[in-house]
Amino acid sequence: QVHLVESGGGSAQAGGSLRLSCAASGGTFGSYVMGWFRQAPGKEREFVAAIGWSGYTYYGDSVRGRFTVSRVNAKNTVYLQMNSLKPEDTAVYYCAARLSGNNEYKSWGQGTQVTVSS
Numbered sequence: 694q695v696h697l698v699e700s701g702g703g704s705a706q707a708g709g710s711l712r713l714s715c716a717a718s719g720g721t722f723g724s725y726v727m728g729w730f731r732q733a734p735g736k737e738r739e740f741v742a743a744i745g746w747s748g749y750t751y752y753g754d755s756v757r758g759r760f761t762v763s764r765v766n767a768k769n770t771v772y773l774q775m776n777s778l779k780p781e782d783t784a785v786y787y788c789a790a791r792l793s794g795n796n797e798y799k800s801w802g803q804g805t806q807v808t809v810s811s
Contacts, residue, residue, distance in 0.1 A: 694800040695720030697788045702805030705778050709809075713773040715788030715802060726791050727764055727771040728798055731784035731807075741786070742773060746793060755781075778809045 701713040715727070728743035742762040743751045750762050761774040771788065786805055789798035 695722070695725060695790050697790060697800055697802035699786065699788045699802040699805040702786060702807050704808045704810065707779055707809055707811050709778050710774070710776045711778065711807060712775065713786055713788075713805060713807075715771045715773075717769045717771070717790065720790070720800075722769040723766045724792060725800075726793055727762075728789045728791070729762060729771075729773050729786060730789060730798075731782075731786045733784040736784075738787075739784075744771065775807070780809050780811050782809050783807060 695717050696719045698716050699713060701711060703711060705711050723746055726743055726745045729741040730738050731741050732738045740753045741756055742753065742760055744762045744764050752760060759777045764771040784807060786807055788802040790800040791798045
C-alpha cells in the first residue's frame with residue numbers, strides 16, 4: 694500500500710484559508726484515486742473531497758464551493774485548498790488512497806489537525 698503523510702494543518706480564523714498537502718510514497722501515485730476525509734471529536738468520519746486520475750473532482754455537500762482538491766502527479770502530492778473556513782470545519786483531516794474501480798480506501802495518512810476559530 695502507498696504511504697501517505699499529511700501536512701499544512703493549523704489554526705485559522707473564520708473566513709480565512711489553509712492549504713493541506715498529502716505526500717505519497719511506495720506506490721504508483723498516478724494510478725490512485727486520492728481522497729480527503731475529516732473527523733471531529735464525537736462525530737462520524739465525513740467525506741470531504743476526492744480527485745481521480747482523469748482529473749474529475751468530487752466534493753462533500755458541506756464543503757462544495759469553498760474547498761478545492763488538486764494533485765501534482767510529478768510530485769506524488771495531493772492538495773486541499775480550504776477557503777472561507779467556518780468553525781464547523783474544525784476536525785482532524787485525513788488523506789486516503791484507493792485504486793480506480795475500488796470503493797474502499799485502503800491507505801490512510803496519520804491525520805492533521807485543523808482548528809477554525811470564530
